[in-house]
Amino acid sequence: MTTGMIFAVLMIVCLIIGLILGHPLAFTLGGLAVIFGYFGWGPECFGMFINRIFMTVMNNYVLVAIPLFVLMANFLDKSGVMEGLFNSLRYLLGPIRGGVAMAVIVVATIFAACTGIIGASVVTIGLLATPPLLRYGYRKELIAGTICAGGTLGILIPPSIMLVLMGSYAGIPVGELFMAAVVPGVLLAGLYVAYIATVCLIKPEWGPPMSREEREALDKKKILVDSMKNMIPPALLIISVLGSIFAGVATPTEAAAMGAFVSLLMMIAYRRFSWKVLKESVIATGTVTSMALMIVVGATCFTGIFIGLGGDELVSRAILGMGSKWGSFVVMMLIVMVLGMFVDWIGITMICLPLFVPIAEQLGFDPTWFVMMIAMNLQASFLTPPLGYAFFYFKGAGGAADQISMMEIYRGIFPYICIMFVGLIICAVFPGIFLWLPAMMK
Secondary structure, eight states: HHHHHHHHHHHHHHHHHHHHHTTHHHHHHHHHHHHHHHHHTTTHHHHHHHHIIIIITTTTGGGHHHHHHHHHHHHHHHHTTTHHHHHHHHHHTSSSTHHHHHHHHHHHHHTTTTOOOHHHHHHHHHHHHHHHHHTTOOOOHHHHHHHHHHGGGGTSSSOOOOHHHHHHTOOOOOHHHHHHHHHHHHHHHHHHHHHHHHHHHGGGGOOOOHHHHHHHHHOOHHHHHHHHHHHEEEEHHIIIIIIIIHTTOOOHHHHHHHHHHHHHHHHHHHTTHHHHHHHHHHHHHHHHHHHHHHHHHHHHHHHHHHHHHHHHHHHHHHHHHHSSSSHHHHHHHHHHHHTTTTSSSHHHHHHHHHHHHHHHHTTTOOHHHHHHHHHHHHGGTTTTTTTTTTHHHHTTGGGGGGGGGGHHHHHHHHHHHHHHHHHHHHHHOOTTTHHHHHHOOO
């Protein structure tokens, strides 16, 4: 092992120590890059930092889509579009066992197709769905697990800012990743609905239907009409964003700008617009974007030094030495899974993709399929303790969520984590789930 490789190993060890001590990821990555770059390379590393930041971050047109998609999510969150849709579906599906929880998954799937922000999805759906679910007597574990798992669909189903970043750094067109994510996203949503239906069939007390009095008071025709009406605004937004990308009319960046404009119009149409709301949305967008890009800058410098010291060769030897291509694949997935328990998905993407994608190509895996497998794996990171962001978003939303304890949340998300890994295995065995739609659109 060369001196550079020893330095590369020490970088990983120091990164783990820094994360355990609770230091911010962006500054941990950037600080380690500076320290090991100076002592491993010398002062020349600073010129490399400037070049990598300029060429891979500042000069990357695709990354402009991130603040635009975040702004679209904030506008959509303020518009109240999902509130009307959820209320309609709640009455439509409420008469069946687990129906309101199924409505949560349906709304979460539609919301995911309108925004790629986990925090907005979990908080909005939690505030909308938790009070009626508690009122109907749903088991608290099922409530928490359904809302948290449904909210995480936003990071997989396009438009997803995670896929924007992954496509940019894996050298795969973002539009292709968006198309590849549609079928697995719907598959996961279907598995969630199947789980709710099964568990409520076995244990009816977990998801009781509406009372007979409430069911008899419903005007079924009016509810059906309202449901169709409330589907129109999200459908217009999905068509304006994903439709324009899939049809080849607009790039993801241009489609993101179009989506932000359409969601602004929705906020005006639903009479939720005010200058205060506009200001709050812009500030929230700036906060999220700056946080994400600071991590991107730190990770860009970190991976540059790590690869320059020979860390990529060290990782490649270790993974390829597993004896079989599927053994190497499992090791890479396990690394991503374990990192997801402790590290932000942006950091994992920036660290792992430059190392793993060349190895996957060397093993003969399709790059689009491989990147999407990592994306599905990273979705579980929002639910896996101790750093599962989804249940902190849910608990932090306040309101009726305060009636659900953290232990009930942990118990509630466990079945959904298992379902995610079942979906991951299905997509590994049947790669066409990812590759069918991109092939059809070419």
